[in-house]
Amino acid sequence: MRISGNTIFIPGATSGIGLELALRLFDAGNRIIIGGRRTDMLARIARDHPGIETIRIDVADADDVDRAVTEVRQRFPETNVLITMAGLMRSEDLSDPxxxxxAVTEVQTNILGPLRLIAGFVEHLVALPDATIVTVSSGLAFTPMAGTPTYSATKSAIHSFTDSLRIQLADTSVGVLELVPPAVQTDLMPGQAEAEWAMPLNDFVDEVMTLLPTATREILVENVKPLRFAEAAGNRDDLMAGLAHLTG
Structure with missing residues (x-):
């Protein structure tokens, strides 16, 4: 993926990784359209960062995704990069029905949201000479956290879907990348923004911006590699036990 000269739609970029990545890509010379549910946050971003465009979208609502995709394609027909950033992570007690x-809410947002976005954009992107789809999974797709089982499972699904998407689009102009974050200091989970075990947000995005121009499959910062390759290393069970302890 070229690092500048794109028009990039990033639903789920009103905070955390999505917002910081959007700002870096904007500074690198891209046109950025940020999507999100909360109009007050979108208005604040547009005010604080002149030049960044915003679109209201709820990726858990199929009709709203259709509406927002149509709006983006009409207002910004040159859009050539889709980054499916939106996601939810919640603790679950599986002994409680x-x-x-x-689980249903997370599946709607974390799986059906990206799939609906991709379905809405794929014909548009294939018709362009140079386009990219970036999905967002997690290190927990490969080494799940017992305290967040549905989140981990949804990210495994995104990883698997992305591999199939890449193969099916191999003969088109659309590149397919998978961003695989470790735990990052954001508000994804309570207390995570200050947690010592999470990677500082700026450090994560610094590394992603360095990797992005040459990535062909997965975007893996160093901090996520122990989770990504735990099964091959033979220590997946130990890491899962550590993650379970971490989440209480």
Missing amino acids: AFIQT
């Missing part, structure tokens, strides 16, 4: 309520 009520966990299914959290």
Whole structure:
């Protein structure tokens, strides 16, 4: 993926990794369209960062995704990069049947949201001479956290889907990348923004921006590699036990 000269739509970029990556890509010389549910946050971003465009979108709502995709394609027909950033992570107690309520919400957002976005953009992107789809999984796709089982499973699904998408689009102009974050200091989970075990946000995005121009499959910062390759290293069970202890 070229690092500048793109028009990039990033739903789920009103905070955390998504916002910081959007700002870095904007500074690198790209046109950026940020999507999110909360209009107050979108208005603040547009005010604080002149030149960045915003679109309201709820990726858990199929009709709203259709509306937002149509709006982006009409207002910004040159859009050639889609980064499916939106995601939810919640703790679950699987001994309590009520966990299914959290699970359904996470599946709607973390799996169906990206798939609906890709479905809405794929024909548009294939028609362009140079385009990229970037999905966002997690190190927990490969070494799950017992305390967040549905989140981990949704990210495994995104990893698997991305591999298939890459193969199916191999003969087109669309490159397919998978961003695989470790734990990063954001508000994804309570207390994570200050946690010593999480990677500083600026350090993470610094490394991603360095890797992005040459990435062909997965974007892996050094901090995520122990999770990504735990099974091959033979220590996946030990890491899962450590993650379970970390989340109580």
